[in-house]
Structures are given as C-alpha cells and as structure tokens.
Amino acid sequence: MTSLAQLTTMRVGGTPSLLTIAATEAEIIEAVSAADDAGQEVLILGGGSNLVVADDFKGRVVKIASTGIENDSTVCAGAWVTVQAGHSWDDFVLTAVKSGWLGIEALSGIPGTVGATPIQNVGAYGQQVSETIAQVRAWNRETKKIEVIFSANCDFGYRNSIFKQFPNRWVILSVTFQLPLGEMSSPIKYNELAVYFDREIGERTTAQEMRNGVLELRAGKGMLVSEDDHDSWSVGSFFMNPRVESSIVESLPSDAPAWPEPDGRYKVSAAWLIEQAGFAKGFGLTERATLSTKHTLALTNRGSATSNDIIELARHIKAGVQTKFGIELKPEARLVGCGL
Ligand SMILES: Cc1cc2nc3c(=O)[nH]c(=O)nc-3n(C[C@H](O)[C@H](O)[C@H](O)COP(=O)(O)OP(=O)(O)OC[C@H]3O[C@@H](n4cnc5c(N)ncnc54)[C@H](O)[C@@H]3O)c2cc1C
Numbered sequence: 196m197t198s199l200a201q202l203t204t205m206r207v208g209g210t211p212s213l214l215t216i217a218a219t220e221a222e223i224i225e226a227v228s229a230a231d232d233a234g235q236e237v238l239i240l241g242g243g244s245n246l247v248v249a250d251d252f253k254g255r256v257v258k259i260a261s262t263g264i265e266n267d268s269t270v271c272a273g274a275w276v277t278v279q280a281g282h283s284w285d286d287f288v289l290t291a292v293k294s295g296w297l298g299i300e301a302l303s304g305i306p307g308t309v310g311a312t313p314i315q316n317v318g319a320y321g322q323q324v325s326e327t328i329a330q331v332r333a334w335n336r337e338t339k340k341i342e343v344i345f346s347a348n349c350d351f352g353y354r355n356s357i358f359k360q361f362p363n364r365w366v367i368l369s370v371t372f373q374l375p376l377g378e379m380s381s382p383i384k385y386n387e388l389a390v391y392f393d394r395e396i397g398e399r400t401t402a403q404e405m406r407n408g409v410l411e412l413r414a415g416k417g418m419l420v421s422e423d424d425h426d427s428w429s430v431g432s433f434f435m436n437p438r439v440e441s442s443i444v445e446s447l448p449s450d451a452p453a454w455p456e457p458d459g460r461y462k463v464s465a466a467w468l469i470e471q472a473g474f475a476k477g478f479g480l481t482e483r484a485t486l487s488t489k490h491t492l493a494l495t496n497r498g499s500a501t502s503n504d505i506i507e508l509a510r511h512i513k514a515g516v517q518t519k520f521g522i523e524l525k526p527e528a529r530l531v532g533c534g535l
Pocket of ligand 1: 307365419
C-alpha cells in the first residue's frame with residue numbers, strides 16, 4: 196500500500212485505509228461524497244507539499260489528479276484561463292510564461308497542484324496567487340452543490356483564505372485566472388530579485404527571465420523539490436512570518452526585519468527570529484530531522500525522519516523563539532493527526 200511518506204514532499208506519514216486517485220471532477224465529487232456519506236474523515240491530497248502527516252495515520256485519502264488548462268479566447272480583457280485542480284502548478288506557470296500570460300511568473304517553482312494554491316494564497320518573490328485568481332469552482336461538501344466563488348469572496352490574506360478557515364467545507368475543482376498579456380514581467384517587488392537582475396524595485400524584466408531567475412534563486416535555497424537535495428524534503432517554509440503589535444517590534448533589535456501591515460501591526464521575519472533564537476542552518480535534535488542547511492525556515496527530513504522527529508524539532512524551535520522574543524510561531528503547513 197502507498198503511504199503518505201511516498202505522497203508528500205516531507206516524506207513522512209502512515210498508510211491510508213483507502214486511497215482514491217480522482218482524475219475527473221465527477222470522480223473527485225464521488226470519492227469525497229462517499230466518505231462524507233459514510234461519516235468518515237477524508238484527507239484531500241494534492242501534491243502533498245504542504246502537509247505533515249502523522250506516522251500512525253490510517254484515514255481515507257482522495258488524491259486530486261484532474262489535469263487540463265483551458266483558455267477562453269472569447270474574453271477580451273487578458274487571458275481567462277481555467278485550470279483543473281490536480282494540474283501541476285509549475286507546469287501551469289511554464290505554460291503561462293510561454294503563452295505570454297503574465298502575473299504568476301514570480302511563483303515559478305512552487306510545488307504542488309493548482310487547486311491547492313488558493314488555500315493558503317501561495318506567494319513568493321512579491322507575487323500572491325490571489326492577485327490573478329478570478330474565481331474558484333468548488334464542491335461544497337455541506338450543501339452538496341457546486342459553487343463558483345469569486346475572488347472577492349475568498350477572503351484572501353497572507354497565507355490565508357476562506358478555504359483555509361473552513362478546511363472541510365469545499366473541495367476545489369478548478370481555478371480560473373485572469374492574466375494580463377505581454378512579454379515583460381510584472382514589476383519587480385522583491386529586493387532579492389532586484390539585486391539578482393541588477394534593477395530597481397518597480398522595474399521589469401521579461402517574464403521568461405523572471406522565471407529563470409526565480410528558479411535559480413529557489414534552487415540555491417533548497418526551495419525546489421529534488422530527490423537528491425534533502426534540503427528540499429520539506430514543506431517549504433514551516434512557519435509563517437508572525438504578525439505582531441508595534442510595541443513588540445519596538446522591543447526587538449533595530450535590525451529585525453519587520454514590514455508594516457494595513458491593520459497597523461507588523462509582519463516579522465520568522466527566519467530571522469529562528470536564527471536569533473540560536474537555531475542556525477542545519478540545526479537538529481537528531482540527525483534525521485534538521486533545519487535546512489540553506490534556509491532556516493525549512494524543517495527537513497534528512498532521509499529517515501518520522502513525523503514525530505519533525506514535530507519534536509518544530510516544537511523545540513517554536514519554544515526557543517517564544518522564550519527569547521515572546522512571539523508565537525504558527526505553522527504554515529497543515530498538520531494532520533499531529534500538532535505543535
Ligand atoms: C520546497 C518547497 C517550496 C515551497 N515554496 C512555497 C512558496 O514559495 N510559497 C508558498 O506559498 N508555498 C510554498 N510551498 C508550500 C506548498 O508548495 C504550497 O502550499 C502548495 O500550494 C501546496 O500544494 P499541494 O498540491 O502540494 O497541496 P497539499 O500539500 O496536497 O495540500 C495542502 C492543503 O490543501 C488541501 N487541498 C489540496 N488540494 C485541495 C483541493 N483541490 N481542494 C481542497 N483542499 C485541497 C489539503 O487537504 C491540505 O490541507 C513550498 C513547499 C515546498 C516543499
């Protein structure tokens with residue numbers, strides 16, 4: 196039987212009692228409804244790149260495997276592209292760049308499926324997927340109806356959405372993007388990219404160059420999934436950047452990276468907090484699970500880690516940051532059958 200360790204990028208987790216690979220919208224709805232009607236919990240699985248699943252997990256799993264990209268050429272305002280939920284996100288970004296559809300090129304190299312991207316409103320290098328999502332088509336497991344949810348009603352925020360707030364309500368079937376047309380990238384918003392391209396913030400490069408640059412930067416940080424690179428056996432960033440009151444920011448050293456938020460609070464760099472709490476790259480409680488040797492925000496499986504090893508490491512780091520700064524780190528990934 197296939198285990199969650201084989202289906203997730205952290206490569207930990209037990210074996211489902213039933214694994215259904217659902218390759219069409221009808222199969223997805225049928226498989227999820229069957230579990231719901233039987234009153235059984237079901238884990239909806241995309242590419243498994245944002246999940247830490249318990250070693251003793253034995254539940255039902257529906258793997259979303261529907262694929263396809265459809266551009267509605269009757270729409271005049273840019274490209275209006277609908278992508279099936281199980282389609283590889285990065286394959287879609289590649290298609291977009293090749294087709295002259297803009298706005299997601301900085302999200303190159305993020306693993307997983309298109310259907311999972313609205314859930315935590317994936318973001319990187321100054322772009323967030325919510326900026327280009329027009330609508331989400333989803334199966335409502337409570338009303339047992341298909342709904343089209345417009346972007347404005349998705350309550351998108353930093354690594355957050357209505358889908359994350361109500362994790363058992365919807366299964367995302369497809370996502371429709373509205374993308375401007377052109378060859379040049381969106382304006383550079385991220386300092387690391389500006390340095391890489393030797394351009395100012397707000398300037399542009401081509402979308403293809405942006406993609407290439409982002410992929411190179413990500414590979415250097417272990418943020419591209421690779422069988423050979425244990426630094427990428429992870430969920431990407433394990434913790435979110437915490438949002439704190441301005442009084443907390445004032446209590447931090449003046450070089451602490453912090454960005455003002457619209458609500459008056461500040462977003463503080465979780466990587467900085469972890470490093471300053473004494474956890475250097477490569478830190479581990481065991482050799483099996485350590486921080487990435489390239490990036491302090493990624494907890495990684497060095498080859499034989501269990502879910503318990505990862506959780507123990509996460510708890511230790513969270514406690515260290517809490518003791519040193521009084522700031523609570525929260526996981527970005529979904530923890531299934533385990534918790535901090
Ligand atoms: C090396 C690496 C780098 C990463 N870099 C980034 C980054 O730069 N930015 C970023 O935001 N994230 C990043 N991530 C996290 C992750 O890739 C994204 O969150 C991604 O969107 C998860 O997609 P998935 O298909 O793998 O979802 P999964 O891990 O399979 O699932 C994640 C959650 O979504 C739910 N879900 C999945 N599909 C559906 C669906 N169709 N309907 C309803 N619920 C669903 C699952 O039940 C689960 O709760 C990174 C991860 C790794 C391993």
